[in-house]
Amino acid sequence: MSSTLFRSSLVxxxxxxxxxxxxxxxxxxxxxxxxxRGGRFGTALGVVLALVAVIGPLLTADPNLTDYTNKLxxxxxxxxxxxxxxxxxxxxxxxxxxxxxxxAALLVMAIVTVIGLGVGVLAGSAGGAIDTxxxxxxxxxxxxxxxxxxxAIVGMLGPSFLNLVIAMTVTGWAGLAKLARAHTRGASQRPxxxxxxxxxxxxxxxxxxxxxxxxxxLVLVASTLRIGETVVAFAGLSFLGLGAQPPTAEWGTMxxxxxxxxxxAPFQIIGPGxxxxxxxLASTLVADALRDVSEPGSRQ
Amino acid sequence: MASRVLRRLAQALGTLLGGAVITFLMLAATPGDPAERxxxxxxxxAVTPEAIAALRTELxxxxxxxxxxxxxxxxLVMGDLGSSWxxxxxxxxxLGERLPATLRLTVAxxxxxxxxxLVLGLAAAWxxxxxxxxxxxxxxxxxxxxxxxxxGVMILDIVVVRSGVGVVxxxxxxxxxxxxAITLALGAAASWSxxxxxxxxxxxxxxxxxxxxxxxxxxxxxxxVHELPNSMPPFIxxxxxxxxxxxxxxxxxxxxxxWPGVGRFTVQAVGARDMPVxxxxxxxxxxxxxxxxxxxxxxxxxxxxxxxxx
Numbered sequence: 001m002s003s004t005l006f007r008s009s010l011v012x013x014x015x016x017x018x019x020x021x022x023x024x025x026x027x028x029x030x031x032x033x034x035x036x037r038g039g040r041f042g043t044a045l046g047v048v049l050a051l052v053a054v055i056g057p058l059l060t061a062d063p064n065l066t067d068y069t070n071k072l073x074x075x076x077x078x079x080x081x082x083x084x085x086x087x088x089x090x091x092x093x094x095x096x097x098x099x100x101x102x103x104a105a106l107l108v109m110a111i112v113t114v115i116g117l118g119v120g121v122l123a124g125s126a127g128g129a130i131d132t133x134x135x136x137x138x139x140x141x142x143x144x145x146x147x148x149x150x151x152a153i154v155g156m157l158g159p160s161f162l163n164l165v166i167a168m169t170v171t172g173w174a175g176l177a178k179l180a181r182a183h184t185r186g187a188s189q190r191p192x193x194x195x196x197x198x199x200x201x202x203x204x205x206x207x208x209x210x211x212x213x214x215x216x217x218l219v220l221v222a223s224t225l226r227i228g229e230t231v232v233a234f235a236g237l238s239f240l241g242l243g244a245q246p247p248t249a250e251w252g253t254m255x256x257x258x259x260x261x262x263x264x265a266p267f268q269i270i271g272p273g274x275x276x277x278x279x280x281l282a283s284t285l286v287a288d289a290l291r292d293v294s295e296p297g298s299r300q
Numbered sequence: 301m302a303s304r305v306l307r308r309l310a311q312a313l314g315t316l317l318g319g320a321v322i323t324f325l326m327l328a329a330t331p332g333d334p335a336e337r338x339x340x341x342x343x344x345x346a347v348t349p350e351a352i353a354a355l356r357t358e359l360x361x362x363x364x365x366x367x368x369x370x371x372x373x374x375x376l377v378m379g380d381l382g383s384s385w386x387x388x389x390x391x392x393x394x395l396g397e398r399l400p401a402t403l404r405l406t407v408a409x410x411x412x413x414x415x416x417x418l419v420l421g422l423a424a425a426w427x428x429x430x431x432x433x434x435x436x437x438x439x440x441x442x443x444x445x446x447x448x449x450x451x452g453v454m455i456l457d458i459v460v461v462r463s464g465v466g467v468v469x470x471x472x473x474x475x476x477x478x479x480x481a482i483t484l485a486l487g488a489a490a491s492w493s494x495x496x497x498x499x500x501x502x503x504x505x506x507x508x509x510x511x512x513x514x515x516x517x518x519x520x521x522x523x524x525v526h527e528l529p530n531s532m533p534p535f536i537x538x539x540x541x542x543x544x545x546x547x548x549x550x551x552x553x554x555x556x557x558x559w560p561g562v563g564r565f566t567v568q569a570v571g572a573r574d575m576p577v578x579x580x581x582x583x584x585x586x587x588x589x590x591x592x593x594x595x596x597x598x599x600x601x602x603x604x605x606x607x608x609x610x
Contacts, residue, residue: 147552148582149582155570156326262453269458
């Protein structure tokens with residue numbers, strides 16, 4: 001097999017299947033994922049969720065429009081998922097919530113991917129003291145359970161949407177950096193890198209021209225596997241009141257706002273609940289497919 | 301074996317030290333004056349600038365950062381985590397009195413998760429590719445995609461409140477542990493059962509099992525005597541790693557069920573930005589993580605001769 005192989009160091013709850021396996025990171029990978037039954041379904045589900053998050057909010061009513069004469073209305077033609085205690089339309093809030101929850105997770109993933117790549121490739125190609133220091137730092141961050149460290153940083157900065165994004169970024173980069181570092185170190189003995197070095201290419205040119213492209217696809221795959229986990233973590237901490245703040249329409253916040261009245265109006269759980277479950281389902285299916293297609297001997 | 305234990309112990313100490321330095325930097329970088337917050341929290345007399353200055357000297361906050369780090373590490377070794385900025389009481393006392401509740405919840409969740417994952421994993425591997433496998437895998441997929449806080453809200457706010465069975469405010473004793481423990485355990489159980497199924501099937505593919513089969517052993521014999529013991533190392537490893545995930549999930553589940561443990565206390569501390577308490581919880585989580593991974597390492601070495609030889 002000519003593709004780059006890596007052993008993912010991520011042992012995430014939702015991606016644990018793929019985390020255990022060898023994953024091939026190259027362009028053909030996604031085509032094989034699409035031929036995999038679960039992978040196809042997961043990808044399609046992910047695309048639908050992304051479309052809902054992007055287009056949905058443009059088509060619906062104002063998610064923050066209150067109507068106290070019509071509070072806790074059951075689902076109907078007018079309010080597909082009913083209304084909450086303030087008479088706000090749950091369908092509109094769920095769609096806008098998709099944008100908030102998925103958007104926040106994507107933002108975290110984007111920042112974490114860039115930082116992880118930068119630090120990992122730097123550590124791997126610099127070697128020596130820089131590598132030792134950065135590698136120790138990664139070990140320490142990975143040695144603290146993610147949710148606990150996130151909680152602590154939110155405590156430092158104070159609960160808010162932006163601070164939760166920052167906290168999850170500080171927590172999330174280390175695993176990806178480990179991966180990029182391992183890839184970079186392995187690359188130094190690769191034929192194309194040796195040839196480039198013999199041709200007189202400097203360390204920077206080798207890092208950017210030869211090492212980084214492979215590391216990018218590898219880290220992108222690894223961070224994709226964590227999207228479900230990230231959405232759940234963001235929603236969970238917002239649920240505790242430590243992230244997105246009311247009246248922001250966000251799945252975790254919506255869930256916590258509905259708790260007092262859930263017993264008399266259980267339909268309130270449908271929007272954010274189904275949204276979260278479908279997100280994790282899509283992410284898990286794609287992760288499983290990635291493991292299956294890149295590990296020929298693996299059992300379906 | 302002895303050198304391996306020593307090496308792992310040194311590693312564990314290194315992780316603890318790294319965690320301590322990180323938490324110290326967090327404390328130092330948090331805006332606000334700890335002395336002022338502690339005095340305000342105690343609230344007996346007017347908070348005068350003199351009193352603040354006196355407490356700053358007493359706490360050593362007027363000394364240079366490296367000296368404070370040294371003091372912090374020494375206090376940590378002596379089991380002193382400082383005073384809460386909200387209540388003014390020692391953090392060790394605050395966390396200590398809530399720890400038993402959290403340990404009860406964690407132990408119960410661990411037991412449920414191990415039992416459920418064993419049932420699901422063994423069932424799936426027993427009927428690999430057949431109906432039993434599909435049922436078991438569908439069940440784990442369902443457990444996997446329901447986040448713990450969603451599950452908790454469904455169980456407590458809908459089922460318990462509507463049916464009137466069970467208690468809404470848990471007291472932290474064994475009698476009320478079942479529902480929060482299930483909430484905490486199911487996600488972990490699902491992920492562990494997937495690992496167990498995969499490693500059972502890996503073990504089944506080994507050549508010696510074909511030999512055993514050719515000798516005419518029953519499938520049950522092979523599963524109990526050969527496949528299960530051989531799939532224990534990965535299973536134990538994932539459990540060891542995810543005990544930390546259980547503790548990380550405790551704040552959410554404890555908050556939902558009003559479980560009077562350290563997790564819920566920490567969430568309240570985050571809301572109040574009470575850093576010493578938060579840092580205490582972080583150190584507790586790191587220590588637990590370190591102990592768990594150490595235990596896993598030694599346990600797998602003890603049951604797997606190949607590991608022992610290394």
